Amino acid sequence: MQPTVLQILPSLDYGGVERGTVEIANELVRRKHKSIVMSANGRLVPELTASGTEHIDLPVGEKSIISIRLIPKIYQFLEERQVDIVHVRSRMPAWLTHFALKKIHQKKRPILVSTVHGPYSVNPYSKIMMSGSRIIAISEYIKKYILNNYPDINENKIEVIPRGVNNKEYHFDYKPENVWIKNWYEEFPHLQNKFLITLPARLTRWKGQNDFIEIITKLNAMGINVHGLIVGGIDKRKKRYFHELKSLIKKNNIEDHITFTNHRDDIKDILSISNIVLSLAKIPEAFGRTALEALSLGVPVVAYDHGGAKEVLEDLFPEGKTEPLNTKKAVSLIKKFYESMPEVKNKNIYTLDNMLDKTISIYNSFYL
Known part of the structure; x- marks a missing residue:
């Protein structure tokens, strides 16, 4: 039997949850399953529907x-389309799905799968994400979060399936096309021949842009001529934070050493020309996707040693781990790398194929 799978999430704009949803949907279609996604509109919808x-x-x-x-x-849709599996990826959609499923006779009710994408606040509202017949945790860190905060959950229901990158797109031999390089340096001519340290993260306090500015400030004060690149969208709700960062840069007198790019669709190219990539989340992230993408391109990473980034670096590049929130230690490690860059070993185990196989195996396991 080829089950009909419905994935439900808030929207299909850019982000790790959204990208993973599209990747699973594309693979379902490739394997001749019926794939449906329910969400608000977003920039990834054309890519999703183009694949079927x-x-x-x-x-x-x-x-x-x-x-x-x-x-x-939702109830009517589930009934009319005879959906076999509902995969919820966020709390509000999970609650709506919960009440819709209650209207369906138990023998006809679709199977519920959930993915816990982050360490949600611990309360009854969040616990809905633990109600699936199977629970996917995107890292060991998230599995521990579930078991520590919801001890009544059966550990056997939880499957750790880390996010993964496509080895055909992210590999050590990757180089941006000449036309991209030409356009990039036309847009940012001041970046030519600079030692680039990149922080790829949308502008929000917990992503650590202020720590990044302090790190770049300290490095330049030591006579280490580096340029900091902050790559991430500046939401209108974060304008105040953006102006705080600009004021900090001015106060530290490093206007010539920091560049904001805003949102970019060419993040892979930017990572590939970076000398070092940083991951400075102030609270543990569910998974270190940014660190993984950079390391998959052979670019060294320095990351705060907690959460999902800790797991990725432990497996792929332990040299890059540094004490969380300690910018002094981060500076010392970057200085060490600047003087003698360590080699990133080509041994990625966090592949997109692994993630797809394991997720779809969960779907299929209900029908074996």
């Missing part, structure tokens, strides 16, 4: 009492 997945545009991520009106629509 059906998209249902519903605002299932809105945290509002009026979202209750969506429950009958």
Whole structure:
């Protein structure tokens, strides 16, 4: 039997959850499964539908009492389309799905799978993500979070499936095309021949941009001529934080040593021309995707030693681990790398193929 799989998430804009959803959907289609995604619209919808997945545009991520009106629509959709598996990837969609499933007779009810993408606040609202017949944790860190905070959950229900990168796209031999390099240096001429230290992260306090600025400041004060690149979207709600960062840069007198790129679709190319990539999340992240992408290109990474990034570096590049929130130690490690760059070994175990195989094996396991 080839099951019909419905994935539900808030929207399909760029992000790790959204990218993983599209990757699974594309693989389902390739394997002749019926693939459906329900979410609000977003920039990834054209890519999703072009590969053969059906998209249902519903605002299932809105945290509002009026979202209750969506429950009958979801119930009707599940019934009419005879969905076999519902894979929920966020809390609000999970609650709407929970109430929709309750309306379906137990013998006809689709199987529920959930992915815990982060260490949510611990409360009854978050516990809905632990209600699936199978629970996917995207790292060992997230599995420990589940077991520590919800001890009544059966550990056997939890499957650790780390995110992965496509080895055909992220590999040591990758080089940007000449036209990209030409366009890049036309846009950022001041970056030519610079030692680039890159922080790829959307602008938000916990991603560590202020620590990054302190690190670049200290390195330049030591006579180490580096340039800091902050790559990430600047949401209008984060304008105040952005201006705080700009003020800090001015105060530290390093305007000529920091560049903001805003959101970029060419992150792989930017990572590949970087000398070092940093991961400075102030609270542990569920998975170190940025670190993994850089290391998969052969670019050294310095990362705070906690959360999912810790796991990736332990497996692929332990030399790059540094004490969380300690910018002094991060500076010392970067200085060491600047003077003698360590080799990144070509041994990535976090592949997209592994993630796809393990996830779809969970779907298929209900029908073996």
